Amino acid sequence: MENKQSPLGYISFSIFAWIVGLLIFFPIFWMVLTSFKTELEAVSIPPSFISFDWTLENYAEVQERSNYFKFAMNSIILAVGSTLVGLVFAVTCAWAMAFNPTKRTKDALLWMLSTKMMPPVGVLVPIYLVFRDWGLLDTRFGLIMVLFLINLPIMVWMLYTYFKEIPTDILEAARMDGATLPKEIIFVLLPMAVPGIASTMLLNVILAWNEAFWTLNLTTSDAAPLTAFIASYSSPEGLFWAKLSAASTLAVAPILVIGWFSQKQLVRGLTFGAVK
Amino acid sequence: MKRVMGAALCALLAGGIAHANAETKLTIATVNNGDMIRMQKLTDDFTSKNPDISLEWVTLEENTLRQRVTTDIATKGGQYDVMTIGTYEVPIWAEKGWLAPLDKLGSDYDVDDIMPAIRSAVSKDDALYAAPFYGESSMMMYRKDLFDAAGIKIDGRLTWDQTLEIAKKLHKPDEGVYGICLRGKAGWGENMALITTMGNAYGARLFDEKWNPTFDSAEWKAALDMYTNILGNYGPPGATSNGFNENLSLFNSGKCGMWIDATVAASFVTNPKESKVADKVGFTEAPCAATCTGANWLWAWNLGIPMGSQKVEAAQKFIAWATSKNYLELVASKEGWANVPPGTRMSLYQNPKYLEAAPFADETLLAIDSADPINSTMQPKPYVGVQFAAIPEFQGIGTTVGQQFSAALAGQMTVDQALAAAQSGTDRTMRKAGYY
Numbered sequence: 001m002e003n004k005q006s007p008l009g010y011i012s013f014s015i016f017a018w019i020v021g022l023l024i025f026f027p028i029f030w031m032v033l034t035s036f037k038t039e040l041e042a043v044s045i046p047p048s049f050i051s052f053d054w055t056l057e058n059y060a061e062v063q064e065r066s067n068y069f070k071f072a073m074n075s076i077i078l079a080v081g082s083t084l085v086g087l088v089f090a091v092t093c094a095w096a097m098a099f100n101p102t103k104r105t106k107d108a109l110l111w112m113l114s115t116k117m118m119p120p121v122g123v124l125v126p127i128y129l130v131f132r133d134w135g136l137l138d139t140r141f142g143l144i145m146v147l148f149l150i151n152l153p154i155m156v157w158m159l160y161t162y163f164k165e166i167p168t169d170i171l172e173a174a175r176m177d178g179a180t181l182p183k184e185i186i187f188v189l190l191p192m193a194v195p196g197i198a199s200t201m202l203l204n205v206i207l208a209w210n211e212a213f214w215t216l217n218l219t220t221s222d223a224a225p226l227t228a229f230i231a232s233y234s235s236p237e238g239l240f241w242a243k244l245s246a247a248s249t250l251a252v253a254p255i256l257v258i259g260w261f262s263q264k265q266l267v268r269g270l271t272f273g274a275v276k
Numbered sequence: 277m278k279r280v281m282g283a284a285l286c287a288l289l290a291g292g293i294a295h296a297n298a299e300t301k302l303t304i305a306t307v308n309n310g311d312m313i314r315m316q317k318l319t320d321d322f323t324s325k326n327p328d329i330s331l332e333w334v335t336l337e338e339n340t341l342r343q344r345v346t347t348d349i350a351t352k353g354g355q356y357d358v359m360t361i362g363t364y365e366v367p368i369w370a371e372k373g374w375l376a377p378l379d380k381l382g383s384d385y386d387v388d389d390i391m392p393a394i395r396s397a398v399s400k401d402d403a404l405y406a407a408p409f410y411g412e413s414s415m416m417m418y419r420k421d422l423f424d425a426a427g428i429k430i431d432g433r434l435t436w437d438q439t440l441e442i443a444k445k446l447h448k449p450d451e452g453v454y455g456i457c458l459r460g461k462a463g464w465g466e467n468m469a470l471i472t473t474m475g476n477a478y479g480a481r482l483f484d485e486k487w488n489p490t491f492d493s494a495e496w497k498a499a500l501d502m503y504t505n506i507l508g509n510y511g512p513p514g515a516t517s518n519g520f521n522e523n524l525s526l527f528n529s530g531k532c533g534m535w536i537d538a539t540v541a542a543s544f545v546t547n548p549k550e551s552k553v554a555d556k557v558g559f560t561e562a563p564c565a566a567t568c569t570g571a572n573w574l575w576a577w578n579l580g581i582p583m584g585s586q587k588v589e590a591a592q593k594f595i596a597w598a599t600s601k602n603y604l605e606l607v608a609s610k611e612g613w614a615n616v617p618p619g620t621r622m623s624l625y626q627n628p629k630y631l632e633a634a635p636f637a638d639e640t641l642l643a644i645d646s647a648d649p650i651n652s653t654m655q656p657k658p659y660v661g662v663q664f665a666a667i668p669e670f671q672g673i674g675t676t677v678g679q680q681f682s683a684a685l686a687g688q689m690t691v692d693q694a695l696a697a698a699q700s701g702t703d704r705t706m707r708k709a710g711y712y
Contacts (some may be wrong), residue, residue, distance in 0.1 A: 045531070125351060128348075217347065220332075220355045228336070235309050239521065239544070
């Protein structure tokens with residue numbers, strides 16, 4: 001049945017969507033704008049929109065004080081590294097749950113997700129002690145392991161949902177043709193699930209990029225990513241909004257660009273199977 | 277060929293060992309404020325005098341830093357060689373044996389030059405467990421032009437009742453000026469810092485000699501009544517969201533007639549680059565009530581070394597450099613006397629160049645000198661600290677009580693209800709912790 005929308009409804013919906021979009025975008029816009037103000041202008045009331053003395057001094061100071069590229073490189077390594085490691089485990093796990101379910105598969109999935117509901121600070125000290133004893137504090141490897149583990153439930157859930165959409169008959173046909181299990185997954189399953197895998201990877205990269213509890217608590221300098229870079233610009237005494245905005249703009253810029261270019265994949269993947 | 281390669285390998289190893297011997301890397305955890313950032317910029321001075329030591333700075337937001345260094349020192353993680361810690365942490369951590377005593381700061385360090393109040397706050401059994409980098413108390417900053425226009429003259433130390441009357445006269449929200457700006461944001465280091473000093477001034481104390489909380493006393497009621505009245509009626513709207521930085525921006529925008537807060541704010545409000553009222557600011561001591569004892573707080577950011585650190589000697593060298601009299605002169609030569617970290621050394625307040633550059637120096641010295649972490653209440657008390665009690669439980673207690681007082685300010689509960697909730701909650705915590 002064709003669902004025809006009236007022009008008035010279409011226009012109203014478009015206006016509403018634009019308003020929501022602008023509302024969501026406004027904080028980012030304001031952050032970028034503030035990064036070009038002086039500290040005094042950043043907190044002046046009423047705030048000025050365009051008519052202020054634009055300055056790059058905040059960016060210059062951020063560059064002078066911190067090694068941005070070192071932090072950015074760590075962020076990239078942690079986000080991509082944890083995603084790739086996570087993918088290996090999540091694909092195999094989701095395959096087992098989607099194509100060889102047991103009575104307890106649903107329970108196992110729910111249990112995995114429930115671990116996300118635990119406040120991370122509750123396990124900070126045990127994990128810190130493990131990291132200390134294994135020499136993993138302030139190492140990229142240690143942090144990749146933590147980020148991969150905390151995001152694994154989401155990855156498994158997403159991939160499980162995509163894999164459920166793939167007909168079992170195709171995999172069975174591959175098996176009939178003599179495909180081994182690794183070949184079945186690599187050459188048959190994965191090519192069919194590319195959109196789902198791509199969106200899972202993108203979402204995981206974003207989650208790992210934004211993670212700000214473990215990355216702050218388990219690093220000092222060598223493995224510190226952009227979250228630590230931003231945290232260093234918040235001040236208890238003294239005006240800091242303009243410099244913090246400049247640091248934040250630099251920190252979100254890479255992920256904003258990646259998100260912009262991959263938005264179609266991301267939306268397609270996230271809504272996959274939502275409408276039948 | 278093998279010999280050549282062997283020799284090259286030996287040379288490489290020897291070089292590596294020599295390099296390892298040559299450089300001790302100190303990792304320093306610090307907060308982000310002007311004085312600390314200035315110190316980072318002056319790192320070259322230290323490393324040129326100590327070529328065998330390199331410095332790695334880790335700057336964090338205050339709460340993150342507190343959580344991070346507490347986790348590290350409690351678990352002996354060994355991630356930091358020098359930690360920036362407050363006067364709240366020093367006595368607790370020194371008592372637990374988590375901090376190394378600073379006994380090798382050098383003969384020219386002049387430890388007797390450190391202000392007595394600050395020195396006592398970072399010492400245990402006469403031994404220094406952290407060296408103060410900058411210190412602060414609280415005082416009142418006010419708009420001289422508004423006072424003159426309203427015909428108000430300050431004669432001696434103000435009382436809270438007088439402050440209330442002045443706030444009434446200055447309060448003109450239609451003209452964008454509020455009588456007084458005070459901390460309203462909940463937190464043990466936010467509104468509780470101010471309210472506890474108000475409590476002290478009204479003769480209250482956080483705990484009696486047997487560690488029973490005393491929020492049910494008449495003194496606390498009088499203090500909280502005054503706080504909610506003066507800030508609720510003559511303060512800016514939405515005061516429950518205002519901490520130091522929010523009030524600083526309000527004051528610098530010319531919207532506060534008075535502001536009672538940290539003495540370090542004085543350098544910000546008199547800086548023409550940051551303040552629209554830089555040339556119109558006067559300073560006076562924080563108001564008293566039943567007493568002036570404990571009416572202004574005492575705080576310092578200090579540098580300490582975690583016990584068990586493998587680099588104590590290098591760390592002490594760095595601390596001696598960063599908290600010495602020579603460092604103050606170094607900052608003055610590079611950035612001017614007004615930017616020297618204040619509140620730690622008495623000699624700074626005898627330096628005519630500093631007194632000329634910092635018009636607030638006398639009031640700052642007066643405030644710090646009069647704050648005593650041991651004797652900060654009219655009645656006897658079992659704890660150390662003016663605006664806090666240096667016990668591990670206080671962070672949680674202070675934050676919870678601060679939320680209740682903030683709710684009273686917002687009108688979500690009455691003063692009596694807030695005090696009753698504070699009393700029962702604190703009583704429960706202290707009982708659980710085994711104090712009685």
